[in-house]
Amino acid sequence: MAKKVTPRGQDYARWYTDVIQQAELADYAPVRGCMVIRPYGYGLWEHVQQALDRRFKETGHKNAYFPLLIPESFIKKESEHVEGFAPELAVVTHGGGKKLEEPLVIRPTSETIIGHMYAKWINSYRDLPLLINQWANVVRWEMRTRLFLRTLEFLWQEGHTAHATYDEAEEETMRMLEIYSDFAETDGAIPVIRGRKSESEKFAGARHSYSIEAMMGDKKALQAGTSHNLGQNFAQAFDIKFLDTNNQLQYCWTTSWGVSTRFVGALVMVHGDDQGLILPPRLAPIQVVIVPIWKKEDERSRVLAAAEQIEEVLLSENVRVELDAREQYRAGWKFNEWELKGVPLRVEIGPRDVENRQAVVARRDRPGRADKKTVKMEGLAPRVVALLDDVQQSLYDRALQFREDNTYQVEDFSAFQEIANGTGGFLDAYWCGSESCETAIKEATKATIRCIPFDQPKESGHCVFCGQKAAERAIFSRAY
Amino acid sequence: MAKKVTPRGQDYARWYTDVIQQAELADYAPVRGCMVIRPYGYGLWEHVQQALDRRFKETGHKNAYFPLLIPESFIKKESEHVEGFAPELAVVTHGGGKKLEEPLVIRPTSETIIGHMYAKWINSYRDLPLLINQWANVVRWEMRTRLFLRTLEFLWQEGHTAHATYDEAEEETMRMLEIYSDFAETDGAIPVIRGRKSESEKFAGARHSYSIEAMMGDKKALQAGTSHNLGQNFAQAFDIKFLDTNNQLQYCWTTSWGVSTRFVGALVMVHGDDQGLILPPRLAPIQVVIVPIWKKEDERSRVLAAAEQIEEVLLSENVRVELDAREQYRAGWKFNEWELKGVPLRVEIGPRDVENRQAVVARRDRPGRADKKTVKMEGLAPRVVALLDDVQQSLYDRALQFREDNTYQVEDFSAFQEIANGTGGFLDAYWCGSESCETAIKEATKATIRCIPFDQPKESGHCVFCGQKAAERAIFSRAY
Numbered sequence: 020m021a022k023k024v025t026p027r028g029q030d031y032a033r034w035y036t037d038v039i040q041q042a043e044l045a046d047y048a049p050v051r052g053c054m055v056i057r058p059y060g061y062g063l064w065e066h067v068q069q070a071l072d073r074r075f076k077e078t079g080h081k082n083a084y085f086p087l088l089i090p091e092s093f094i095k096k097e098s099e100h101v102e103g104f105a106p107e108l109a110v111v112t113h114g115g116g117k118k119l120e121e122p123l124v125i126r127p128t129s130e131t132i133i134g135h136m137y138a139k140w141i142n143s144y145r146d147l148p149l150l151i152n153q154w155a156n157v158v159r160w161e162m163r164t165r166l167f168l169r170t171l172e173f174l175w176q177e178g179h180t181a182h183a184t185y186d187e188a189e190e191e192t193m194r195m196l197e198i199y200s201d202f203a204e205t206d207g208a209i210p211v212i213r214g215r216k217s218e219s220e221k222f223a224g225a226r227h228s229y230s231i232e233a234m235m236g237d238k239k240a241l242q243a244g245t246s247h248n249l250g251q252n253f254a255q256a257f258d259i260k261f262l263d264t265n266n267q268l269q270y271c272w273t274t275s276w277g278v279s280t281r282f283v284g285a286l287v288m289v290h291g292d293d294q295g296l297i298l299p300p301r302l303a304p305i306q307v308v309i310v311p312i313w314k315k316e317d318e319r320s321r322v323l324a325a326a327e328q329i330e331e332v333l334l335s336e337n338v339r340v341e342l343d344a345r346e347q348y349r350a351g352w353k354f355n356e357w358e359l360k361g362v363p364l365r366v367e368i369g370p371r372d373v374e375n376r377q378a379v380v381a382r383r384d385r386p387g388r389a390d391k392k393t394v395k396m397e398g399l400a401p402r403v404v405a406l407l408d409d410v411q412q413s414l415y416d417r418a419l420q421f422r423e424d425n426t427y428q429v430e431d432f433s434a435f436q437e438i439a440n441g442t443g444g445f446l447d448a449y450w451c452g453s454e455s456c457e458t459a460i461k462e463a464t465k466a467t468i469r470c471i472p473f474d475q476p477k478e479s480g481h482c483v484f485c486g487q488k489a490a491e492r493a494i495f496s497r498a499y
Numbered sequence: 500m501a502k503k504v505t506p507r508g509q510d511y512a513r514w515y516t517d518v519i520q521q522a523e524l525a526d527y528a529p530v531r532g533c534m535v536i537r538p539y540g541y542g543l544w545e546h547v548q549q550a551l552d553r554r555f556k557e558t559g560h561k562n563a564y565f566p567l568l569i570p571e572s573f574i575k576k577e578s579e580h581v582e583g584f585a586p587e588l589a590v591v592t593h594g595g596g597k598k599l600e601e602p603l604v605i606r607p608t609s610e611t612i613i614g615h616m617y618a619k620w621i622n623s624y625r626d627l628p629l630l631i632n633q634w635a636n637v638v639r640w641e642m643r644t645r646l647f648l649r650t651l652e653f654l655w656q657e658g659h660t661a662h663a664t665y666d667e668a669e670e671e672t673m674r675m676l677e678i679y680s681d682f683a684e685t686d687g688a689i690p691v692i693r694g695r696k697s698e699s700e701k702f703a704g705a706r707h708s709y710s711i712e713a714m715m716g717d718k719k720a721l722q723a724g725t726s727h728n729l730g731q732n733f734a735q736a737f738d739i740k741f742l743d744t745n746n747q748l749q750y751c752w753t754t755s756w757g758v759s760t761r762f763v764g765a766l767v768m769v770h771g772d773d774q775g776l777i778l779p780p781r782l783a784p785i786q787v788v789i790v791p792i793w794k795k796e797d798e799r800s801r802v803l804a805a806a807e808q809i810e811e812v813l814l815s816e817n818v819r820v821e822l823d824a825r826e827q828y829r830a831g832w833k834f835n836e837w838e839l840k841g842v843p844l845r846v847e848i849g850p851r852d853v854e855n856r857q858a859v860v861a862r863r864d865r866p867g868r869a870d871k872k873t874v875k876m877e878g879l880a881p882r883v884v885a886l887l888d889d890v891q892q893s894l895y896d897r898a899l900q901f902r903e904d905n906t907y908q909v910e911d912f913s914a915f916q917e918i919a920n921g922t923g924g925f926l927d928a929y930w931c932g933s934e935s936c937e938t939a940i941k942e943a944t945k946a947t948i949r950c951i952p953f954d955q956p957k958e959s960g961h962c963v964f965c966g967q968k969a970a971e972r973a974i975f976s977r978a979y
Contacts, residue, residue: 046616048566049573050603055616058561058631065562081538082545086528087567087605087636087652088589093529106596109568111605113590114651115640123530125567125591125605136526136535145827151538156567156636160595171594172567347625 022359026293031237032165038287039166042296042360052164052171056280059360062304063283064174068154070206070302071176071278074198080150080178085132087156088123093131097256100130103223107159109171125158130224130249130275133179134257141271143262144183148191152178167284168241168499175279181259181271185250188272189227192248195276196229199244207282208299208414209233209289210422211243212445212494214470219454222275226250232469232494234422235288238443240469240496243285246276284499289418290384296361297383299414300407306339307403308357312350312369325373325396329366332400338407358383363410364403384410384417426494432460432483435495439464445496449489451482460484466495502839506773511717512645518767519646522776522840532644532651536760539840542784543763544654548634550686550782551656551758554678560630560658565612567636568603573611577736580610583703587639589651605638610704610729610755613659614737621751623742624663628671632658647764648721648979655759661739661751665730668752669707672728675756676709679724687762688779688894689713689769690902691723692925692974694950699934702755706730712949712974714902715768718923720949720976723765726756764979769898770864776841777863779894780887786819787883788837792830792849805853805876809846812880818887838863843890844883864890864897906974912940912963915975919944925976929969931962940964946975 024037039045044060047053056064072082088111095101109125112118126132133151141149158172167173178195182188196213203209211231221228225247233243253259254270263269290297300306311326313319326342333340341362343353350367357365367379376396380403394402425444429435435446446466450456460483461467471493482489504517519525524540527533536544552562568591575581584607591603606612613631621629638652647653658675662668676693683689691711701708705727713723733739734750743749770777780786791806793799806822813820821842823833830847837845847859856876860883874882905924909915915926926946930936940963941947951973962969 046619049570049612049615050566050568053566053568055566056564058563061563062561064564081542083538083541084536084544084654086530086533086535087638088530088533090529108593108595109591109603110593111589112592113588113602115588115642116586122593123589132529135529139526158567162595174564 022355024293024295024359027236034293035284035287036166038291038295038359044283044287044296045166047166050171052161054166054170056174059304060283063286063298063302064280066302066304067206067278067282068176070202071198074202075152075176075178078194078198080152080180083151083153084155085129085136085153087126089126089129089132091122091124093135094124096131097224097252099252100224104128104159107161109158109160126155127157127159128275128277129153129155129157129177129179130253131257134253134259134273137179137181137271137273138257138259141181141259141261144264147181147183147261147271148187149181150178151180152176165284167280167287173280175277178274178276180274181254182273183261183263183269183271185272188250188274189248192227192229192246192274192276195274196231196244196246199231199246199276199278202278203231203233203243203282204415206299206301207286208301208411208418209243209285210415210419212470212472213474214472214494216245216470217454217457217468217493219457220468222247224249224252226252230470233285233289234418234425234445234496235285235499236291236421237288238425238445238496240445240494240498241281241285241288242469242498243282244276244278247274249273249275290414291361294386295359297414298361298363300363300411303361303363304339305341305360305362306407307333307341307364307366308362309340309342309366309368310350310353310357311342311344312367318370321373322368322370326368329368329378329396329399333403336400336404338400338403358386364406366403380406382406382410384413429483430480435460435483436464439466439495439497443497445469445494447492447494448483449480450491450493451485451487451489452491453482453485456482456484460495464495465497467498469494469496469498502835504773504775504839507716514771514773515764515767516646518771518775518839524763524767524776525646527646530651532641534646534650536654539784540763543766543778543782544760546782546784547686547758547762548656550682551678554682555632555656555658558674558678560632560660563631563633564635565609565616565633567606569606569609569612571602571604573615574604576611577704577732579732580704584608584639587641589638589640606635607637607639608755608757609633609635609657609659610733611737614733614739614753617659617661617751617753618737618739621661621739621741624744627661627663627741627751628667629661630658631660632656645764647760647767653760655757658754658756660754661734662753663741663743663749663751665752668730668754669728672707672709672726672754672756675754676711676724676726679711679726679756679758682758683711683713683723683762684895686779686781687766688781688891688898689723689765690895690899692950692952693954694952694974696725696950697934697937697948697973699937700948702727704729704732706732710950713765713769714898714905714925714976715765715979716771716901717768718905718925718976720925720974720978721761721765721768722949722978723762724756724758727754729753729755770894771841774866775839777894778841778843780843780891783841783843784819785821785840785842786887787813787821787844787846788842789820789822789846789848790830790833790837791822791824792847798850801853802848802850806848809848809858809876809879813883816880816884818880818883838866844886846883860886862886862890864893909963910960915940915963916944919946919975919977923977925949925974927972927974928963929960930971930973931965931967931969932971933962933965936962936964940975944975945977947978949974949976949978
């Protein structure tokens with residue numbers, strides 16, 4: 020029986036979990052709030068990892084691995100940090116059958132343990148900058164969980180760097196945000212807004228937090244990556260000092276930045292439709308599926324041979340291709356299945372195609388007969404490669420158009436409320452910078468400040484809530 | 500000041516930890532028994548990962564990710580498994596500030612949670628074989644720990660597969676052992692003995708365990724990889740069933756197999772010498788270090804330009820190269836440092852070399868002036884590539900020779916005892932198969948059965964301990 024997902028218009032949340040489970044990206048684990056990332060979902064994550072890891076290494080970062088278990092006392096050393104993370108900790112109290120003298124927490128993030136080690140490793144300015152990244156699992160005891168978006172355990176990368184000056188730390192923080200933007204837009208085909216977090220939304224322990232924000236298919240925002248300038252907060256808490264060129268002992272300036280498996284949730288929600296996933300070719304575990312079609316037994320071997328030939332020629336172009344030669348399913352069932360799984364291109368080949376030395380190529384992002392193309396075998400591989408690029412670009416363009424169509428510049432709060440509590444979307448409005456306006460807006464509309472975009476108008480204006488003079492515009496939205 | 504490691508002959512254990520800390524492979528973490536894998540050590544692990552992951556994917560396996568936290572009750576479902584792992588568990592009793600209803604254990608290995616999911620995913624013979632691997636961290640509450648060899652937390656890959664028949668599971672178990680052997684020998688330059696574990700040494704819950712065993716520089720054994728045929732033990736405990744081609748419900752046959760960060764410890768101990776690490780080129784994070792040498796300031800730019808040219812030409816041959824242009828260290832200090840770090844080849848270039856359009860190449864595995872070679876710039880890149888292959892092969896040959904020199908075929912127990920309690924080494928002896936002889940030998944010599952090698956003589960013999968008829972020879976040794 021063909022699988023079917025709940026239409027987005029009927030129940031977006033249900034559509035989301037239907038797609039993830041039916042496309043076999045992930046499944047629920049036996050422990051509340053935990054998930055299993057299935058091979059298809061993990062394949063997607065592996066491409067995310069490769070795309071980011073390559074960029075980290077190109078900019079001089081090296082990977083390392085720090086322990087999962089952190090002494091409980093470490094979390095308490097930075098006052099804002101403990102306030103932010105204490106309520107979310109998983110605590111190990113017993114090991115090897117005995118009660119531990121000091122409980123250990125499972126890392127919710129690693130600033131503390133890494134800070135402790137950096138204090139040991141850094142002595143002089145010659146040891147700086149120290150540029151390390153870690154691919155790891157972390158645990159945060161969340162109450163309301165959703166596959167990929169918020170789970171007790173999740174996978175991520177966390178970069179942690181130490182510098183000799185504030186300016187160098189700030190430069191690094193921005194460099195990594197740019198890397199995240201480039202990754203999200205180029206590889207994920209997800210347009211993002213780069214900006215600064217408000218004080219109330221910044222990372223617990225940071226001096227400034229920056230983020231990239233993306234609009235999901237239901238017009239809510241999702242923070243797709245964050246980069247923090249930690250100032251000297253953690254350096255002071257963990258005593259990370261260096262001798263500068265004048266032989267003076269100074270505290271380091273540190274940063275941290277991360278992207279997590281949440282990003283998979285963003286890919287689902289930005290590109291997916293009522294048929295299921297649509298994966299951007301650059302990250303898709305399978306870029307092209309070949310579906311051979313035959314009715315009579317004597318057609319079978321000819322069609323399969325041609326399908327294998329297509330597979331071979333695409334493999335030689337480094338296309339990630341899968342030949343679905345399963346005999347227990349009909350072609351229509353397979354079409355449905357691979358559409359659900361969001362494979363960007365499908366190549367169909369039947370007996371008449373074999374005779375005419377051709378195949379039919381269908382794009383996942385433009386379903387229906389009208390957009391199918393018949394392509395001669397001779398030019399198939401370059402045509403497929405070009406089409407993959409075209410799908411990648413089209414997905415980006417479509418997502419950008421959708422965001423622009425659903426972003427509203429508002430100057431008064433009644434218009435703000437009407438949109439925020441109505442159709443939803445991004446609200447681009449002047450904000451005076453006060454936490455009380457931020458809170459009042461949130462209470463009235465559930466919209467929070469996603470970021471204060473780097474891209475700002477030249478002139479100042481008036482706060483959308485209080486009407487006071489405001490120097491900057493902020494992006495408000497309900498968010499995941 | 501130049502770093503110096505304790506000579507092996509003086510204190511092998513101390514040499515081992517000196518090398519690891521001074522070469523910056525790893526460091527001690529603040530929690531007892533935990534370690535930090537530093538960038539240089541993690542770089543080595545990344546090459547181990549790539550070499551294995553490629554082989555897993557070539558044989559049809561896909562990666563996935565299962566949760567860190569397992570309900571305590573799961574561990575108790577397979578009787579041998581709980582007996583083996585219960586004493587080593589780390590237990591989470593509190594989450595989000597509250598006591599949990601059921602404690603959760605941090606995975607010591609994932610057969611149980613994966614078994615639970617497989618029961619959900621597998622319905623018919625069409626779902627088999629299911630071939631999944633996971634790269635993950637695990638925690639085992641060990642009492643006596645050593646960097647890389649035995650730590651509370653370690654990194655590994657664990658493969659978990661399900662099959663329709665015993666024979667297919669057995670075939671998979673052996674296939675993965677062969678992959679481990681090929682990886683260890685081809686990439687790690689570590690010769691291994693393939694064989695079956697004795698009943699007392701097998702994995703808790705397995706029907707048969709197989710392993711690859713390597714000889715370390717102190718003649719002790721280290722298990723470098725294991726592959727387990729789990730029979731239907733976990734399938735029965737977790738109800739993993741499938742409808743066979745006759746529509747009959749059957750239990751699956753499962754396997755599991757793993758290689759961990761222990762392998763890094765093996766690389767240290769098999770190849771290292773009193774100067775430090777010697778890394779096999781195929782896994783070395785840095786394969787070639789270029790050390791420019793100048794005295795007068797006017798020589799500096801010419802030498803550096805030539806060094807950069809060498810770097811470029813080696814990079815274009817995909818050689819992992821590092822140019823050490825640091826000004827605060829003298830060439831001698833750098834030689835010492837890169838020898839400690841085990842970089843396979845060093846290229847030295849000074850003013851006279853620049854004039855003569857040449858460079859000097861030194862092999863890490865053959866220190867001293869005699870083995871340095873002057874190579875013309877024109878042919879440098881291919882020569883370096885060939886030398887890397889030669890170092891790789893030489894390391895393997897040397898390790899194999901060492902193992903052969905220290906393996907003894909013994910037929911009586913007094914000779915066995917003399918060697919085991921004296922110089923040490925691998926003892927290749929007939930064994931009747933009884934656990935009582937195995938235990939008595941262990942008590943008298945601390946030597947355990949590492950494996951019963953696949954490679955056996957045609958004739959039978961007499962047990963080295965009891966003198967009873969014995970069908971097979973076993974490899975006995977003290978072990979890590």
